[in-house]
Amino acid sequence: MSPVWRPVSAPPQLDRFCHLSDDAQLVMKGIYRQYNEQRKQQNTQEQPGTYYQQMYERRFGALPGVIFSSSQTRQTASILPGPSSSTLEPGDVYINSLSNQLERTVCGKSNAHSVRVNNSGPIPESSHSSTMLVSESSKNSALTDISMEQPDAALPNTNFEDTDTDILFQQDKGDSWRYEKTTFEGSPLLGNNEKCHSICSTNTLEKEAVYASDFKIPSDNMRGIASPGNSPNCTTDTRQSRQSMVTNTCTGPAQGKSSISARLKQHMIIRKDIQMKQDKREHHKRQSGVPINASEGSTTSCLDTDRKYSSAHFSTPYKKQKKIMDDQTSETHKVLAVSRQHTAREVTRLSDQDLRNVLQTLLSAQEVLITLVYKNGSTQLRDINAAQTKKKSTGIFRQKQWTSEVQSVAVCGCEGGNGPPHGAKVWLFPLPGQDHNKDSRDTHIRVFWKDLVSNQHRKICCDAKIFLIILMKEFNVHFIIDVAVFDPVVAAWLMDPDCENVTFHKSLSLVCLTWKEHVLSSAVDVLREDMCLLSELMKCLYQKLVARDLWVLYCCVEMKLLPLLAAMELRPLRVDSDTMLRFSDVLKQFVKFESSIPSNAGHPFLINSPAQLRQVLFEELKLDKKLPGGKRLAKTNIGHQISTSEAVLSQLVGTHCLPAIILEYRQVQKLKSTYVEGMMSCVREGYISTHWDQTSAATGRLSSYQPNIQAIPKTSTVISDYTNNYIVGKKSGDRVEIFPRDSFISHDGWSFLAADFQQIELRLLAHLADDPTLLKIFTESRSTDIFIELTSQWLSKPVSLVTTQEREQTKRVVYSVMYGAGKERLAEYLKMSTHDAKAIIDSFLVKFPAVSQFSRKCVEFCQRNGFTTTIFKRRRLIPNIKSPSPVLRAQAERQAVNFCVQGSAADLCKAAMIQVEHTLQSHAHLKARLVVQIHDELLLEVSDEDLNSIRSLVQSVMEDEVTLCGKMVTLKVPIKVSLSSGKTWGHLSPLDSGKL
DNA sequence: CTTGAGACGCTACG
DNA sequence: CGTAGCGTCT
Numbered sequence A: 001m002s003p004v005w006r007p008v009s010a011p012p013q014l015d016r017f018c019h020l021s022d023d024a025q026l027v028m029k030g031i032y033r034q035y036n037e038q039r040k041q042q043n044t045q046e047q048p049g050t051y052y053q054q055m056y057e058r059r060f061g062a063l064p065g066v067i068f069s070s071s072q073t074r075q076t077a078s079i080l081p082g083p084s085s086s087t088l089e090p091g092d093v094y095i096n097s098l099s100n101q102l103e104r105t106v107c108g109k110s111n112a113h114s115v116r117v118n119n120s121g122p123i124p125e126s127s128h129s130s131t132m133l134v135s136e137s138s139k140n141s142a143l144t145d146i147s148m149e150q151p152d153a154a155l156p157n158t159n160f161e162d163t164d165t166d167i168l169f170q171q172d173k174g175d176s177w178r179y180e181k182t183t184f185e186g187s188p189l190l191g192n193n194e195k196c197h198s199i200c201s202t203n204t205l206e207k208e209a210v211y212a213s214d215f216k217i218p219s220d221n222m223r224g225i226a227s228p229g230n231s232p233n234c235t236t237d238t239r240q241s242r243q244s245m246v247t248n249t250c251t252g253p254a255q256g257k258s259s260i261s262a263r264l265k266q267h268m269i270i271r272k273d274i275q276m277k278q279d280k281r282e283h284h285k286r287q288s289g290v291p292i293n294a295s296e297g298s299t300t301s302c303l304d305t306d307r308k309y310s311s312a313h314f315s316t317p318y319k320k321q322k323k324i325m326d327d328q329t330s331e332t333h334k335v336l337a338v339s340r341q342h343t344a345r346e347v348t349r350l351s352d353q354d355l356r357n358v359l360q361t362l363l364s365a366q367e368v369l370i371t372l373v374y375k376n377g378s379t380q381l382r383d384i385n386a387a388q389t390k391k392k393s394t395g396i397f398r399q400k401q402w403t404s405e406v407q408s409v410a411v412c413g414c415e416g417g418n419g420p421p422h423g424a425k426v427w428l429f430p431l432p433g434q435d436h437n438k439d440s441r442d443t444h445i446r447v448f449w450k451d452l453v454s455n456q457h458r459k460i461c462c463d464a465k466i467f468l469i470i471l472m473k474e475f476n477v478h479f480i481i482d483v484a485v486f487d488p489v490v491a492a493w494l495m496d497p498d499c500e501n502v503t504f505h506k507s508l509s510l511v512c513l514t515w516k517e518h519v520l521s522s523a524v525d526v527l528r529e530d531m532c533l534l535s536e537l538m539k540c541l542y543q544k545l546v547a548r549d550l551w552v553l554y555c556c557v558e559m560k561l562l563p564l565l566a567a568m569e570l571r572p573l574r575v576d577s578d579t580m581l582r583f584s585d586v587l588k589q590f591v592k593f594e595s596s597i598p599s600n601a602g603h604p605f606l607i608n609s610p611a612q613l614r615q616v617l618f619e620e621l622k623l624d625k626k627l628p629g630g631k632r633l634a635k636t637n638i639g640h641q642i643s644t645s646e647a648v649l650s651q652l653v654g655t656h657c658l659p660a661i662i663l664e665y666r667q668v669q670k671l672k673s674t675y676v677e678g679m680m681s682c683v684r685e686g687y688i689s690t691h692w693d694q695t696s697a698a699t700g701r702l703s704s705y706q707p708n709i710q711a712i713p714k715t716s717t718v719i720s721d722y723t724n725n726y727i728v729g730k731k732s733g734d735r736v737e738i739f740p741r742d743s744f745i746s747h748d749g750w751s752f753l754a755a756d757f758q759q760i761e762l763r764l765l766a767h768l769a770d771d772p773t774l775l776k777i778f779t780e781s782r783s784t785d786i787f788i789e790l791t792s793q794w795l796s797k798p799v800s801l802v803t804t805q806e807r808e809q810t811k812r813v814v815y816s817v818m819y820g821a822g823k824e825r826l827a828e829y830l831k832m833s834t835h836d837a838k839a840i841i842d843s844f845l846v847k848f849p850a851v852s853q854f855s856r857k858c859v860e861f862c863q864r865n866g867f868t869t870t871i872f873k874r875r876r877l878i879p880n881i882k883s884p885s886p887v888l889r890a891q892a893e894r895q896a897v898n899f900c901v902q903g904s905a906a907d908l909c910k911a912a913m914i915q916v917e918h919t920l921q922s923h924a925h926l927k928a929r930l931v932v933q934i935h936d937e938l939l940l941e942v943s944d945e946d947l948n949s950i951r952s953l954v955q956s957v958m959e960d961e962v963t964l965c966g967k968m969v970t971l972k973v974p975i976k977v978s979l980s981s982g983k984t985w986g987h988l989s990p991l992d993s994g995k996l
Numbered sequence B: 001c002t003t004g005a006g007a008c009g010c011t012a013c014g
Numbered sequence C: 001c002g003t004a005g006c007g008t009c010t
Helices: A022-042 A048-060 A101-107 A130-140 A142-149 A175-182 A204-214 A234-249 A257-267 A274-286 A303-312 A318-328 A330-344 A352-364 A384-388 A396-405 A440-454 A464-473 A488-495 A504-510 A520-547 A551-569 A577-588 A590-596 A610-620 A646-655 A658-680 A760-769 A772-779 A786-795 A804-819 A823-830 A834-847 A849-865 A886-922 A944-959 A961-965
Strands: A017-019 A093-096 A114-117 A170-172 A367-374 A406-414 A427-430 A458-461 A573-575 A691-693 A703-705 A717-719 A736-738 A750-757 A867-869 A875-877 A928-933 A937-943 A977-982 A989-991
Touching: A352 A406, A352 A440, A367 A464, A367 A520, A396 A406, A396 A464, A406 A464, A406 A520, A458 A464, A458 A520, A464 A551, A488 A504, A488 A520, A488 A551, A504 A520, A520 A551, A551 A691, A551 A886, A551 A928, A577 A590, A577 A658, A577 A736, A590 A658, A610 A658, A646 A658, A658 A717, A658 A736, A750 A886, A750 A944, A760 A772, A760 A804, A760 A849, A760 A886, A772 A786, A772 A849, A786 A804, A786 A834, A804 A823, A804 A834, A804 A886, A823 A834, A834 A849, A849 A867, A849 A886, A867 A886, A875 A886, A886 A928, A886 A937, A886 A944, A886 A961, A937 A944, A944 A961, A944 A977
Parallel strands: A367 A458
Antiparallel strands: A017 A114, A017 A170, A093 A114, A367 A406, A406 A427, A691 A703, A717 A736, A750 A937, A750 A977, A867 A875, A928 A937, A977 A989
16 A cells, blocks of 8 residues: 555654454443543543543553543643653553544444554653553542442443453554654654653643643743844754753653563453454455465554455456556655655755756746645645645644645746746755754855845745745745745635635636646656646736736735744744743632532533533523513524523623623633643743734734634733632632733843734724714824713713713724624623614714715625725625625625725734834844734834834834825824833833823 | 544634 | 634534
């Protein structure tokens, strides 16, 4: 079988891979069911892995050295530093219970209930042992006793009892590397430590072990803070110190290897599946002429493969069958052939003179086509995985995988706009290896890249952000901010921003180009032809963009933003580990609070489950009936059941004590899971860096993920007295405050500088609607709060009499109208009746008639053209605007209006980012760098001595409409920016813009 | 040859 | 309105 999965160059992490037999799977399925039942009934905190282990051990006896883990393949999965115990040796086994996936998996034909054999090195004794943690927690658990009372009651009636050796471990040999992708290569937390072992688990105890070790880092590590160009070794230093630390703690006493392994072997009868053996024999019989290579040891690695093909082509003669197999895997061969072909053209193999010539040619080429080649032989343009599965990749695998899998950069130069000539060669630039051999070639290549990105010739690359990151990280090339790169993917997204997951293929179909399927014989030129296609694609997209008036936006905003985003990803934020650990410590106690809740309901239930909560609140306690006035509660959107959202629960507060508790619980739970634990899993060597996605938001906004730094709470959360009672060591008077933004700290000698567009969306609404009253408020801007001003205008009250509450109310109304929210939604926000809400909206619209007029105009425009535009001519297609369904049409209308405002604001913010960075680059002596964008706020890290000059600079740039918009548009409203600075992100003190 | 994935609900941010 | 992310349930 040809290797469809990526042939990893590293030796396989697993030396065996075993499957449970069907019988054993049934047993385990029963165990899992039982677990689920108990979990529902008793609100147990037990993790599936723990429970699984108990049940397993009661079945089959203790299995020393085996770790049962519940797998939760979220990107917040914690990575353990090995099975973390000297009880494990290379060759030992742990069992992956697959969490709640087990049942499904077992029912299906897949035998994914797996036993993994790890091949880890010596394990640190000092760090916690997961095994021990698991067994300790099971000792304390009430669940153990209960399940002991009724052994096996819930187990299905399988033939398990019959024999004692029902677990049939099917040993996989040889090609266990195929499962390599189920393990993580090294840990993001611990650096690239190959000795680390990965277990995905939600087990808090396990996580702690990780965090505890992760935060033991020297605090003076400065990474990436030096100005671009002179920080090649910082990262390496940090990693080295990190690794040495790990190795130091990793020197636990190595136990005799044989002990555990031998016991395991005794315990698990590794037996071949008789049925499968027969299958194999039959198979070989059918393949007349092929001798049965039935050495008992080589059992199963290709067995399933064979079976598949034998069943699929049962009646086919062997020779023909072989051919079919070849056809089926031709794609793989093809790509691998390309890969092999690549190696012939690596620039590193050229002689010095040839290399110089090649580089010179590429530098003088009018158009340079670039793509990344991955280790498995696929390229960005021809990605076998993407072509076969449209798997929605998330988290770690979304980008980290690809940047780490890049093998080389393929470059092809061509003269005019007609694509590469027929004989053009594609040159491969392999990534410099770990060993930095500083010979002249490397320097040559580095200089080449630098020259290439700084010349103004056209460079075309799909997902250019990844390419630029590679360039900066691996080739150590900086000054890429001005690179003239064109990304067809972004171009295609600009044409239809609602099109999600734009790829090379989709872009091709957008301009009606076809992706040629190549046959094996022509594989030599596949890469070149892909390059041709890339060139052609960009040309078509150029014409389309120009035709749609999007070219300026594309060139001047999106393509200038792209290198900036790449640079921002390599500017990690420093994290204060002490603060974060303190939050973690407090929230650790939160479990006790959690377990106290069911007592209020009379029986245990899962508080996180809206379904179960709904049952408790409305079917058992009947709180909806106790509401005064018989008010109707909001329903969920799809299920049309009573919602348990914050708006509903806060209405119920008076009727019972539970709603208030739930509200508190939800808040803390969110803090705990998302902002403390989630954040911690993103920390690498004391730093956090997010990923920016330019093409995910249909409105043109940026989005950030892993972590979503744009959604970190902006105010601190004070844990209330009630919860306090459940926190050990705290009394009810104590004030416990959790503020995730506080754990982001600036480097020593540096500060954060936040520049906030004030009410940017409202100002743009005023501009777009051309409402005289609104415009007047903004142009005659006094230093007072704009919302107070607005309120006073609206309510015809003097400014001094406007209360904070009224101000908030105005804000809500304004944004609700802007977002097109209905009266129901506003009523929920303001906690009033829908009738009152409607009156408020109406009075607003009467006061500012141009706003509703603008909405109408917007909708009309959309109905005529099928799309809406922003001030920068960005457009969004809204096909539903003519939908016969009133619901869909109303939604489309809201979208149209909202896109106008939100998209315009996004345009302005993107322009601001570019201009700020540009200005900072041109003042090279100023030490400052843009690190984060939160839609209408830019966060910079600024050297202390330059703070004053930079802040005035930033403010002047951001408030200068001409700089931002150029000739695109002339705004009728001034733009105001408020600045604040501080040492932590959480505590920024406002800077008065009046004095310098 | 092998994988969770998708729907839904809630809540941060803007 | 529209992002990410965490959680449950199927």
